[in-house]
Amino acid sequence: MQKSFISIWFFIGTLLLLYGLIILTASIVEAVAPSPQHHIVLGQMHFGIYWGVLLIIIGLIYFIGFRPWKKKL
Secondary structure, three states: OOOOOOOHHHHHHHHHHHHHHHHHHHHHHHHHOOOOOOOOOOHHHOHHHHHHHHHHHHHHHHHHHOOOOOOOO
């Protein structure tokens, strides 16, 4: 019987993907309805959106690359 192990990189990719989705969602909400009470220097650049997209891309690379259900050669 062959044991199958799940790589730690699959879980890291999952976490990066989830964090990216959370950051992207929060940043889009903040971009659509900015808080008038808090003025953020360079807030018009919306770095959270870029950061969220970057985490999603990196997370997808690890999630797909180390998925446990892929076919073995």
